[in-house]
Amino acid sequence: MINCLENIYQVEIMKIKFGTDGFRGYIGKDFTFETATIVAKMALSYFNNKKNTVAIGYDTRFLSKEVAEEISQVASDFGYTAYLADTFVPSPALSLITYLKRLSFGIMITASHNPPQFNGVKIKENFGGSALYETVKRISKVRIKPVQLNGLIENCFIKKYYFDYLKKIFPISQIGSINIKVLVNPMFGAAQGYMTELFNETNISITEINNIINPSFGGINPEPTENNLLHTREQLLKEKYQIAFAFDGDGDRIAAFDHKGAFYSTQKLLPLFMYYLIKKGEKGAVIKTVSTTSLLSIMAKKHNLPLKETPIGFKNIVPYFLSGEALIGGEESGGMAIKGYIPERDGIYMALMILKMLSEERKSLSEIYTEIEDIYGKLFFRRDDYSFSDEDNVRIILNQLDFDKIAGLKVMEKNFMDGRKFIISERSFLLVRVSGTEPVVRVYAESESEEKLQDIFYFIRKVLQEKGVNINHI
Numbered sequence: 001m002i003n004c005l006e007n008i009y010q011v012e013i014m015k016i017k018f019g020t021d022g023f024r025g026y027i028g029k030d031f032t033f034e035t036a037t038i039v040a041k042m043a044l045s046y047f048n049n050k051k052n053t054v055a056i057g058y059d060t061r062f063l064s065k066e067v068a069e070e071i072s073q074v075a076s077d078f079g080y081t082a083y084l085a086d087t088f089v090p091s092p093a094l095s096l097i098t099y100l101k102r103l104s105f106g107i108m109i110t111a112s113h114n115p116p117q118f119n120g121v122k123i124k125e126n127f128g129g130s131a132l133y134e135t136v137k138r139i140s141k142v143r144i145k146p147v148q149l150n151g152l153i154e155n156c157f158i159k160k161y162y163f164d165y166l167k168k169i170f171p172i173s174q175i176g177s178i179n180i181k182v183l184v185n186p187m188f189g190a191a192q193g194y195m196t197e198l199f200n201e202t203n204i205s206i207t208e209i210n211n212i213i214n215p216s217f218g219g220i221n222p223e224p225t226e227n228n229l230l231h232t233r234e235q236l237l238k239e240k241y242q243i244a245f246a247f248d249g250d251g252d253r254i255a256a257f258d259h260k261g262a263f264y265s266t267q268k269l270l271p272l273f274m275y276y277l278i279k280k281g282e283k284g285a286v287i288k289t290v291s292t293t294s295l296l297s298i299m300a301k302k303h304n305l306p307l308k309e310t311p312i313g314f315k316n317i318v319p320y321f322l323s324g325e326a327l328i329g330g331e332e333s334g335g336m337a338i339k340g341y342i343p344e345r346d347g348i349y350m351a352l353m354i355l356k357m358l359s360e361e362r363k364s365l366s367e368i369y370t371e372i373e374d375i376y377g378k379l380f381f382r383r384d385d386y387s388f389s390d391e392d393n394v395r396i397i398l399n400q401l402d403f404d405k406i407a408g409l410k411v412m413e414k415n416f417m418d419g420r421k422f423i424i425s426e427r428s429f430l431l432v433r434v435s436g437t438e439p440v441v442r443v444y445a446e447s448e449s450e451e452k453l454q455d456i457f458y459f460i461r462k463v464l465q466e467k468g469v470n471i472n473h474i
Helices: 001-013 032-048 064-077 089-098 133-139 156-167 194-198 227-239 266-279 294-300 318-322 347-361 365-378 391-399 450-466
Strands: 022-025 055-060 081-085 105-109 118-125 151-157 183-185 205-208 241-249 254-258 286-288 306-308 326-330 336-338 380-387 413-415 420-426 426-435 440-447
Touching: 001 391, 022 032, 032 064, 032 105, 032 118, 032 133, 055 064, 055 089, 064 081, 064 105, 064 118, 064 151, 081 156, 081 326, 081 426, 089 105, 089 118, 089 156, 089 347, 105 227, 118 326, 118 440, 156 194, 156 347, 183 227, 194 205, 194 347, 227 241, 241 347, 254 266, 254 347, 254 365, 266 294, 266 326, 266 336, 266 347, 286 294, 294 306, 294 365, 347 365, 380 450, 391 426, 426 450
Parallel strands: 055 081, 055 105, 081 151, 183 205, 183 241, 286 306, 286 326
Antiparallel strands: 022 118, 105 118, 241 254, 326 336, 380 440, 413 420, 420 426, 426 440
């Protein structure tokens, strides 16, 4: 019987592949109660100290609440005091309370922006941010020792802590003095209700859509990409909202539309925030991942600010905030942070920053961004995702990609720190890589003209086809 149980345990361990922040997998196949609790036990064993306190939160995904409750019991058995969220919460709210209460660490049950078939376990460290690469690596090698201790499980009003802190650091009444209509799409995720409650007694009129619990996310992945938000743009234009925000499934990523329906991914929001900080005389390093817009490099160079480029994953940006170097940091997929807050992605925090900017500038989002383009130039960015089934073969093919010319343009520099990045000019690049969280090939490109951008994508699609990569567009 013991051997049988040991074999089952080994099978479950084999299903666990640690990645960004922790572990994610297909529900029922890779992500199960067993695998989730194993990851939790490994983390509980790793962070074990005299204090032994942990915050446990969950999003609106299928089984997230039930898994969080199960892990709370496991934490209690490990001798921890487990602060279990009384309702679903965004990941940054869980990170914030981990920091504010000086807990040992935090566990968030979520698969973030991934499709509804996925769920996962995110690990948050006591500094209030994503577990560092080294931490996740060490947790993945922990050997669990059986324990049976008597800890505590306490209901925790994480949402209230989060609200109180945001109201403390943002002048809500001042921001709310601008008389505008705002459309908010939490994409059926954990950020629903937050913006409405924050501004319910101000001049800002908030309308939320997709703000019910729906584990299928309405048939659309809860990732705030332009293609996933076509209905949001349509409603914004039809009902004449001044701005719209969209958040991913666990509320740590953001995208926006201005009143004209122009889409603002991180590639436009990061320069927007950087411009705002520069105008205020702020100093510090600019931290960007390899897929993030070159506009940040251009702005940093013009204002003599240090620039650091990292592999993709917000965990690679966090150390620069912990060291005090970073002024701003972000990645293409919607995660950003600014100094003066926890070193964590937070979509709601960033939405408040945008509204604060509008209240101070008394200009529209499009007017401010036009100023940026007038000063630093205009860039065009695009990302395409392609599904695949043979991961090992795809990785071999992509790792061998090498070009000296792309679409007739000379490659000036190559960067293979994460995927295959080819820098064509100060304002133009191509990056091809496999996602760290999904079976997807991502192709990123940026250029100073839409025509050149089209040429780059035509070039790489043809290369991938010739090499036998499945390029079914997602």
